[in-house]
Amino acid sequence: MKMRTSLPVVFTVPPLLILGVLAFVPMFFALEIALQDRELSNEDVHFVWFANFRDLFADDRFLHSVSVSLIWEAVTVTATMGVAILLAVLLFETVSPRLRNFLCALFIIPALLPRVSAAFVWKFAFHPLFGLATLPLNLIAGHPVDLLANPDTALATVAIVDTWQWGLLFSVIIVKLLETLPPQPLEAARLDHAKTWEVYFYIALPMLRAPLISLTFVKMVESLRAFDLIYVMTRGGPGITTETLDMYAFSQGFIESGRISYASSMAVLMMLTTTIAFTILWKWARRWQEV
Amino acid sequence: MARSLSKFAAWAIIALVVFLAVFPLYWTLISGFKDRVDIVTTTPVFIFKPTLDNFAYVFERDSVRGALVNSIIITGSSVLIGAVLGLPAAYAVARYPMRFANDIQFFVLSLRFLPPVAVAIPLIVIWLDLGLYDSRIAMIATYSLLTLSTTIWLAIPAFKRVPREIEEAAVMDGYDPYSVFFLIAIPVAAKSLIGAIVFSFVLVWNEFLIALMLTTSDAKTLPIVASELTQLGRDVPWGILNASVILLSLPPLLFLGVLSRFLSSALKTRS
Numbered sequence: 336m337k338m339r340t341s342l343p344v345v346f347t348v349p350p351l352l353i354l355g356v357l358a359f360v361p362m363f364f365a366l367e368i369a370l371q372d373r374e375l376s377n378e379d380v381h382f383v384w385f386a387n388f389r390d391l392f393a394d395d396r397f398l399h400s401v402s403v404s405l406i407w408e409a410v411t412v413t414a415t416m417g418v419a420i421l422l423a424v425l426l427f428e429t430v431s432p433r434l435r436n437f438l439c440a441l442f443i444i445p446a447l448l449p450r451v452s453a454a455f456v457w458k459f460a461f462h463p464l465f466g467l468a469t470l471p472l473n474l475i476a477g478h479p480v481d482l483l484a485n486p487d488t489a490l491a492t493v494a495i496v497d498t499w500q501w502g503l504l505f506s507v508i509i510v511k512l513l514e515t516l517p518p519q520p521l522e523a524a525r526l527d528h529a530k531t532w533e534v535y536f537y538i539a540l541p542m543l544r545a546p547l548i549s550l551t552f553v554k555m556v557e558s559l560r561a562f563d564l565i566y567v568m569t570r571g572g573p574g575i576t577t578e579t580l581d582m583y584a585f586s587q588g589f590i591e592s593g594r595i596s597y598a599s600s601m602a603v604l605m606m607l608t609t610t611i612a613f614t615i616l617w618k619w620a621r622r623w624q625e626v
Numbered sequence: 627m628a629r630s631l632s633k634f635a636a637w638a639i640i641a642l643v644v645f646l647a648v649f650p651l652y653w654t655l656i657s658g659f660k661d662r663v664d665i666v667t668t669t670p671v672f673i674f675k676p677t678l679d680n681f682a683y684v685f686e687r688d689s690v691r692g693a694l695v696n697s698i699i700i701t702g703s704s705v706l707i708g709a710v711l712g713l714p715a716a717y718a719v720a721r722y723p724m725r726f727a728n729d730i731q732f733f734v735l736s737l738r739f740l741p742p743v744a745v746a747i748p749l750i751v752i753w754l755d756l757g758l759y760d761s762r763i764a765m766i767a768t769y770s771l772l773t774l775s776t777t778i779w780l781a782i783p784a785f786k787r788v789p790r791e792i793e794e795a796a797v798m799d800g801y802d803p804y805s806v807f808f809l810i811a812i813p814v815a816a817k818s819l820i821g822a823i824v825f826s827f828v829l830v831w832n833e834f835l836i837a838l839m840l841t842t843s844d845a846k847t848l849p850i851v852a853s854e855l856t857q858l859g860r861d862v863p864w865g866i867l868n869a870s871v872i873l874l875s876l877p878p879l880l881f882l883g884v885l886s887r888f889l890s891s892a893l894k895t896r897s
Contacts, residue, residue, distance in 0.1 A: 340803040343722040346714035350774060351730065353711065357771040358737055364748035373751070422643060429636045438640070440886040441647050447882060448651070449832035451849045452875040455856050455867065456650045459657070465667055467653060473668075503647055507886075511893040559741055563834040567853050581743045581835070588747060589839070595747060602744035613739045617732070 362606065369600035375593030387600035397601065399575060400583040404559075407490065407579055411497045411558045416551055418502030423509035424535050432514075439507040446504035450563035457496045458483065458568050483569055486576040493568050493577060497561065505550055512543050548620050556613060559605075580605055651875070658869035665864045680869035690870065693851035696762060697831065700847060703766045705827045708773025713819060716781035717807055721793075731782065737775040745771075746839040753840065760842045768836060773826040780825060783892065784818035785811060821888025828878045828885070848874050 372383045391397050426435055445453065460468040463481035472480040482492045516539060524534045540547065562581045565571060571578035571586065578586075580601060588598030657665055659676040684690050719727050749768060753759040788811050796810045797803075812819065837847045852874045855867050 342803040343718045343724060346718035350711040350715040354774055361745050361748040364752055365744055368748055368751060425636055425639060438644060440882060441644060443882060443886055444647055444651060447828060447878040448875050449849050451834055451853050452871045455871050456654050460650060467670055511890055556738055567856055581741060584743045599747045602747050605741045606744040609739050609741060
């Protein structure tokens with residue numbers, strides 16, 4: 336199609352303009368607000384330049400929330416990819432293709448649930464008195480166990496729910512990817528008496544290196560959106576043990592003090608670090624895929 | 627012997643995961659039909675006299691009804707905007723040689739990197755200044771950012787999978803570029819495109835954080851109202867909660883088949 340036509344311009348310019356306005360105007364405002372001392376209850380607004388950022392780095396609770404976010408990121412990404420790969424290999428090895436398709440449909444269910452629903456379903460299951468998931472724990476411990484109220488277990492418990500949603504979804508994706516592989520290399524390895532795990536670890540998974548890297552990348556981006564789960568399950572508690580960055584920004588901006596400028600300075604920092612980190616990672620992953 | 631043992635272990639693990647995938651939702655569903663006494667018990671009750679009280683209560687509450695209407699209008703409009711503007715953009719990027727094609731794709735993807743808090747906080751100020759805070763219009767505009775970028779991102783590969791020959795044959799037959807798009811590309815790619823649109827629907831129907839920050843009463847969506855119910859005090863009405871969670875989760879689950887097929891077809895052709 337080498338015709339001269341207005342189609343590319345007509346079709347791309349309006350949507351991109353709208354996207355640009357919807358994305359860049361808030362970004363610009365976020366920056367402006369971060370440099371001010373705006374509060375929800377106060378009409379007076381002054382520019383304070385970098386005072387908010389200076390305060391942030393002297394704020395122990397902020398630094399704590401950064402470390403919670405980093406731990407959350409590491410734990411959920413690793414758990415999701417680990418569960419997804421193991422489960423996918425297991426399904427691919429043991430289950431016939433027809434049954435596999437059916438099971439794959441079932442494994443998508445948790446990911447389709449709104450995060451609020453998933454959070455509630457498991458909050459209910461982990462209820463210390465009549466939760467189904469705590470029932471065996473109570474029997475072992477001999478007293479009611481409240482995993483979400485215990486500072487040592489709260490974050491891990493929320494991470495289980497995240498893995499429940501994402502790990503199962505990704506296992507379906509990896510099964511479908513395994514199905515696209517040519518069977519000959521795997522059969523050849525089996526004829527050479529390779530053990531099952533060796534077939535996957537040395538042959539099948541390396542062949543899927545590029546999509547697996549993309550999936551890890553997707554999960555890293557999505558793990559930043561832990562807010563819904565944490566908000567419903569623990570509200571950042573007990574104390575501040577599960578308070579991630581977005582949770583802290585929310586509570587500074589809304590619940591506790593209405594310090595919208597302070598919250599915005601956190602948001603700007605998040606925006607900068609994630610955009611820079613993910614742009615570099617994305618370009619780097621692209622290069623890997625081309626090799 | 628060892629072989630059959632490991633086979634057995636594999637099936638046991640798969641059975642356990644199937645149980646974990648399905649049972650929590652099933653349990654929530656039946657708890658929605660239970661009386662309080664059947665829920666607040668230390669031994670799980672499987673056989674009970676079902677009651678419709680919880681669902682009746684949920685549907686009679688003005689807050690839930692209002693939120694349901696808001697959710698339908700807000701997600702419906704933003705999904706429509708995403709499709710009407712996003713599909714043509716995706717087609718143009720997929721089919722026409724453009725100098726910035728890669729940059730456009732990356733820009734659309736990078737919108738997903740933005741932390742929702744970072745978008746929501748300035749939007750509060752913007753919508754307050756415009757007098758549109760806590761309105762459906764503001765929510766539709768904000769969600770269009772999500773639906774538009776998702777639809778474009780997912781529809782580009784769908785259009786690329788349409789065989790070029792079909793479109794070229796249509797051009798030979800005298801179709802102009804716009805007719806090729808509307809009469810050939812869209813119908814041929816329809817299945818995948820519907821998958822992409824449904825995906826954007828699920829995304830905004832389930833969205834929580836932005837709605838939490840941008841609505842206070844008039845434009846509250848269903849996830850917000852459902853979460854408010856879950857934050858009730860000591861004497862928690864568990865049956866009502868379970869019923870409201872089922873109501874919230876039902877629409878995305880209706881599309882399970884569509885999305886599962888979309889996932890399969892999108893991954894099958896990638897290699």
